[in-house]
Amino acid sequence: MRKEVIGTNQLFAMIILFELGTAIVVPIGLESGHAVWLSILLALPGGVLLYLVYHDLSRQYPGLIISGYTRKILGRTIGWPLSLLYIPVFMFNGSRNLREAGDLLIAASYDRTPVFIINAIMVIAVMYILNKGLEVFARTAEIYLAVIFVLGFICSFVVIAAGLVDFKNLFPLHAADWRQAFRSAYPNIWIFPFGELVCITTVLPHLKESRLSGKTGVGAIVLSGILLCVTHAIEMSVLGEDVYHRATFPMYTTITLVNLANFIQRLDALVILTLIIGVFFKMTLYCYAAIAVTADLFKVQDTRKLAVPVGVVVLFSSFISAENYPRHMEEGGVFLRYILPVLCAVIPILLFIVHRIRKRFGLLR
Amino acid sequence: MKGKRLLLTVFCMLAVMLLTSCWNSRELNEMAIVTGMGIDKAPDKDEYRVTFQIVNPSSTATSMGASTGQPTITVYSATDRTLFGALRKTSKKAARQLFFAHTQLVVIGEDMARSGIDDIFDVFERSHELRLNATVLVSRGDDANSIMKILLPIESLPAMGLVKKVRNTAAIWGENRDITIFELINGITGEGEVVISGIRVIGDKEEGKKKANLEQTEVKAIPAISGLGVFKKGKLVTWLEGSEAKGVLWVQNKIDQTTVNIDTEGSEASVAVDINYSKTAINVELREGVPVFHVHIQEEGKISETRGFMDLSNGDEIAKLEEQLAKQTKEAAIRSIQAAQRLESDIFDFGNELKRLRPKEWEAVKEDWSSLFAQGKLDVRVEAHIRGTGMRLKPYLQNKDESN
Numbered sequence: 066m067r068k069e070v071i072g073t074n075q076l077f078a079m080i081i082l083f084e085l086g087t088a089i090v091v092p093i094g095l096e097s098g099h100a101v102w103l104s105i106l107l108a109l110p111g112g113v114l115l116y117l118v119y120h121d122l123s124r125q126y127p128g129l130i131i132s133g134y135t136r137k138i139l140g141r142t143i144g145w146p147l148s149l150l151y152i153p154v155f156m157f158n159g160s161r162n163l164r165e166a167g168d169l170l171i172a173a174s175y176d177r178t179p180v181f182i183i184n185a186i187m188v189i190a191v192m193y194i195l196n197k198g199l200e201v202f203a204r205t206a207e208i209y210l211a212v213i214f215v216l217g218f219i220c221s222f223v224v225i226a227a228g229l230v231d232f233k234n235l236f237p238l239h240a241a242d243w244r245q246a247f248r249s250a251y252p253n254i255w256i257f258p259f260g261e262l263v264c265i266t267t268v269l270p271h272l273k274e275s276r277l278s279g280k281t282g283v284g285a286i287v288l289s290g291i292l293l294c295v296t297h298a299i300e301m302s303v304l305g306e307d308v309y310h311r312a313t314f315p316m317y318t319t320i321t322l323v324n325l326a327n328f329i330q331r332l333d334a335l336v337i338l339t340l341i342i343g344v345f346f347k348m349t350l351y352c353y354a355a356i357a358v359t360a361d362l363f364k365v366q367d368t369r370k371l372a373v374p375v376g377v378v379v380l381f382s383s384f385i386s387a388e389n390y391p392r393h394m395e396e397g398g399v400f401l402r403y404i405l406p407v408l409c410a411v412i413p414i415l416l417f418i419v420h421r422i423r424k425r426f427g428l429l430r
Numbered sequence: 431m432k433g434k435r436l437l438l439t440v441f442c443m444l445a446v447m448l449l450t451s452c453w454n455s456r457e458l459n460e461m462a463i464v465t466g467m468g469i470d471k472a473p474d475k476d477e478y479r480v481t482f483q484i485v486n487p488s489s490t491a492t493s494m495g496a497s498t499g500q501p502t503i504t505v506y507s508a509t510d511r512t513l514f515g516a517l518r519k520t521s522k523k524a525a526r527q528l529f530f531a532h533t534q535l536v537v538i539g540e541d542m543a544r545s546g547i548d549d550i551f552d553v554f555e556r557s558h559e560l561r562l563n564a565t566v567l568v569s570r571g572d573d574a575n576s577i578m579k580i581l582l583p584i585e586s587l588p589a590m591g592l593v594k595k596v597r598n599t600a601a602i603w604g605e606n607r608d609i610t611i612f613e614l615i616n617g618i619t620g621e622g623e624v625v626i627s628g629i630r631v632i633g634d635k636e637e638g639k640k641k642a643n644l645e646q647t648e649v650k651a652i653p654a655i656s657g658l659g660v661f662k663k664g665k666l667v668t669w670l671e672g673s674e675a676k677g678v679l680w681v682q683n684k685i686d687q688t689t690v691n692i693d694t695e696g697s698e699a700s701v702a703v704d705i706n707y708s709k710t711a712i713n714v715e716l717r718e719g720v721p722v723f724h725v726h727i728q729e730e731g732k733i734s735e736t737r738g739f740m741d742l743s744n745g746d747e748i749a750k751l752e753e754q755l756a757k758q759t760k761e762a763a764i765r766s767i768q769a770a771q772r773l774e775s776d777i778f779d780f781g782n783e784l785k786r787l788r789p790k791e792w793e794a795v796k797e798d799w800s801s802l803f804a805q806g807k808l809d810v811r812v813e814a815h816i817r818g819t820g821m822r823l824k825p826y827l828q829n830k831d832e833s834n
Contacts, residue, residue, distance in 0.1 A: 172558060173558050174454070174558060175453070175454045176454065176558065177453065177454050178453040178454050179453075182453065233786065237786070237787060239789055241789065305616050307616065307619040307620075308555075308612075308615065308616065308619075311555075317558075318562070321561060321562060321563070322562060322563050322612060324563055331531070
């Protein structure tokens, strides 16, 4: 089979859409009070460093995805089971995104549509695009990046033009706020959304000009970090700390408050669209990563065959995993604290260190 | 091959059914569009009596031919322990399901307001249909139910008409303001207290319900915006009127445009100044445990009318008027703050400001903030500027001293 190749622009678009994904609509960094925007900025350098670790590992082992070089670095006996861990985590995370999107859509507008139908329609789209392959996915990302930018621009413009932004809700920052912001930046925001980029390691080997992956990726992460920061700052400044933290969907609440000249109002559809687009790309990339790791570990030749099984597992685990939204959020807290950091940060950094040591002492086979 | 094509056809058909995505659909002719809600206490029970003002679509049509002679709105009400329960219970009376995305006005009955409003707004936050930017008013001396029933001249939908009234007076007169549910929720969760504009029916409210009432030049019942209701711990305690209400908005930095009649040497309140820019900065600090409220008002306006002779071409005269304007503004601001201090109700967000700027000091005083607020010292500074005198400099009246 021909190797699928993507361009740097496409990688750029994929990373941005993945980062924005759900992080732009749900409240993040719950412990940081009104300084949530600051914690995003604080977490950004960490996110960039983490990406550089992924990037370096992929440059050292060209053509291999995370499960490939894990086995090379740690040996087959440790590397294989360790890589196996990534499959359920990728799928579970994908299913969590799906669940969030489904629940928010139901809360925000589809109040009488069963969650199964909404999730199933989204999963069908994901399975379809995975069946078409990575190149198609990457091209779609390129197009939707423009769409997201336009939506984001319109939404921020109307919110600012409607005079809803109140900087009093963002400032001043006291020493206690800085401490709080730092606590919620590491590890929470560092891992979600920046650390989640560990999935991109399954895409990096497909990059046409692999030497540019560092620059492109860092650029995309910095830009998405800034976009996240601005968006959450706007949401916080409009809603105030109390409403922001109680809202399940702060971006939606923000946009419903817009009333520009009694004429431009009810722009909720734009936010719903942003949510659906973001979740679609995030979930697809998770599923793609799960498929790629599975194919690599079990030596499946035609990866497209795995699209349907992975999609079905994601769909069902999206609503089996939690009986209601509050439970889902609780689970998310545990997952974010104990499981994701291990897979997103600890293992890659460990691999990086082990690799360096072996290279230094010439232990590389 | 044939089987595959058949399968594809079936799949496409199924997809077509899904793609219309009409699972959640509600057609326009199955909806009753609610423009306003009135919330009262049910008599003798701890329940809400909720009144819904619903658009009557056939009589609001713009083409004259379709007019049915019915009034533009109709009103349903229901009582229940929860607002949501009441709005669903209304289905017994209404032929169509109520639709709330266009609700622009919520009127709270005075009895309800006096017994506490803190717990009524949850449904507005939780629902995706109800809007947080609906305007809230308190019906003064009356229940909300009767306000919702009154038809207005000029405005075909009374709820919209009332919203426009409060916005209109807020924009150019400045004793009231358009307060939304969102602001109220932020006020309730914050450290301060809230104010809500009042609405009062002038005239015969029974006549106001009839469409025939509109067929005359002076209607028998007219709802008018009246007073600013001050709340304490979620309960309405008093109404502020006139310059006190204006002073409240001045300190809250909510004055958009207003008019002040200022005194001159000879006569009282004889020069009308149209204030078209006003900005207020507040700062709070603790001095030996007692809060000091720094209020700094900057205002600009132009002279719109004068009742006697005054040489307005003379810059010194203008400076005198500016001084007088600043003095009167300061008095209004101080009177309103003192009124709030008497009630121990921090409606100016001074507490929030202290918490925001000096969180450590706030921790020490938050327990007995309302009594400390009442003891707080005032430091009000006003900078007033008069930038113009309109189309004339000197008035046409002659200076009596010169003509003698």
